[in-house]
Amino acid sequence: xxxxxxxxxxxxxxxxxxxxxxxxxxxxxxxxxxxxxxxxxxxxxxxxxxxxxxxxxxxxxxxxxxxxxxxxxxxxxxxxxxxxxxxxxxxxxxxxxxxxxxxxxxxxxxxxxxxxxxxxxxxxxxxxxxxxxxxxxxxxxxxxxxxxxxxxxxxxxxxxxxxxxxxxxxxxxxxxxxxxxxxxxxxxxxxxxxxxxxxxxxxxxxxxxxxxxxxxxxxxxxxxxxxxxxxxxxxxxxxxxxxxxxxxx
Numbered sequence: 001x002x003x004x005x006x007x008x009x010x011x012x013x014x015x016x017x018x019x020x021x022x023x024x025x026x027x028x029x030x031x032x033x034x035x036x037x038x039x040x041x042x043x044x045x046x047x048x049x050x051x052x053x054x055x056x057x058x059x060x061x062x063x064x065x066x067x068x069x070x071x072x073x074x075x076x077x078x079x080x081x082x083x084x085x086x087x088x089x090x091x092x093x094x095x096x097x098x099x100x101x102x103x104x105x106x107x108x109x110x111x112x113x114x115x116x117x118x119x120x121x122x123x124x125x126x127x128x129x130x131x132x133x134x135x136x137x138x139x140x141x142x143x144x145x146x147x148x149x150x151x152x153x154x155x156x157x158x159x160x161x162x163x164x165x166x167x168x169x170x171x172x173x174x175x176x177x178x179x180x181x182x183x184x185x186x187x188x189x190x191x192x193x194x195x196x197x198x199x200x201x202x203x204x205x206x207x208x209x210x211x212x213x214x215x216x217x218x219x220x221x222x223x224x225x226x227x228x229x230x231x232x233x234x235x236x237x238x239x240x241x242x243x244x245x246x247x248x249x
Contacts, residue, residue, distance in 0.1 A: 002062045002072065008212050008231070009178055009241065010073040010106055016060050016093055017085055018046055018077040019053040023110050026135030026161060029186045032077045053084045060092055063100045071104045081111040081118065090118060098125045108133060108158050112146035119150045131156035131176075136163045148173040154242050160212060161187075165194045171205040175242045181215030183226040189217040195233060208240035 002012045018036060022028070032051070039047040046056050063072060074080055080090070097105050108131040109115050115130065124130060130152040134140030140159070147155050154175045159166070161182030171177070179198055181190035195211065202209040214229035231237055 002066065002070075005073065005076070007073060007076070008239075009210055011071040012073070013076040014059070014062055014072045014074050014105075015046070015056065015077045016062075017053065017055050017075055017080070017082075017089070019049060019051045020078045020082060021053070024133075024135065024139035025163060026110065026133055026139070029161075029182060029184050029188075031184065034184070036077060053078065053082055055085065055089060057089075057092075060096055063096055063103055063105075067102065069102045069104075071106065074105050074107045079109050079111055080107055081109045081114040083111070083114065087118065094125060094128065097128050101127055103127060104129060106131065106156070108156075110139075110143070112143035116146040116149050119152075124150065124152050126153045128152065129154040129156055129176075131158055133158050133160070134166065134169075135159065135161055137166060141166065141169065144170070144174065156242075159198060161215065162190045162194055162198075163188055165191075165197060169198065169201055171201055171207045174205075174207055176208045176210065176240075177202050178210045178212055180212035181217060181226075181229075183213070183215040185216075187216030187223070187226075189221065189223075190215060191221075192219050192233075199233070199238070208242045209238050210240055211238040 002014045005013045036047055036051040040050040104127050106129045110133045112132045130150055132143035132147045134143060134157050155173060156176035157174055158178045160180035162179055179195055182188050199209050211233045213226055213231050215226050217223050218229040
């Protein structure tokens with residue numbers, strides 16, 4: 001079944017596929033890989049293969065069974081546009097999304113070219129929010145151009161983990177930016193000036209800005225548990241979301 005989550009910018013996760021492979025610097029310390037191995041050791045359904053890409057068609061109808069309007073993060077334990085997930089399976093997922101107009105579905109990928117190819121000549125369901133990860137300039141920023149080609153009702157960027165100053169980032173056609181630092185024992189630090197630069201660009205270009213967390217390094221440059229570093233940026237939280245409010249915020 002779908003799972004309620006503590007991820008600050010969503011409500012539930014829905015994983016009709018699990019497992020992935022690394023494609024860029026943002027994948028180096030993947031939380032999903034660590035979690036999948038733990039779930040395999042626990043004998044959890046769906047994780048018999050650990051972090052190997054696995055389709056789970058028995059989970060496809062989960063959103064159809066939930067009547068309460070819910071925001072779903074799709075494939076939090078994978079990447080929906082992984083090359084080993086066939087178009088025919090993507091078609092089934094988006095059919096479920098179209099049949100669940102009471103919900104919103106947030107889909108985040110590092111494989112932006114495949115996502116753009118899949119939607120070439122198609123219009124995504126209105127309740128499908130499409131996003132890309134932009135962890136650095138070299139790998140992350142080119143994904144924004146792929147995202148802009150898609151006629152999604154909401155296009156968003158997850159800048160997590162933020163690994164460097166993203167420079168003069170063009171947010172044309174983007175509705176929402178989420179920023180967060182990396183967590184975990186091998187977390188790489190994030191600097192305040194990188195975050196403020198992105199926030200300023202969101203303000204200038206009228207884009208909703210959401211600050212998720214500092215992660216494993218605080219604003220003071222010291223490493224500690226992410227809970228202790230918190231979510232405050234310059235003394236306050238920044239929880240803007242395009243057109244809606246989450247019960248978890």
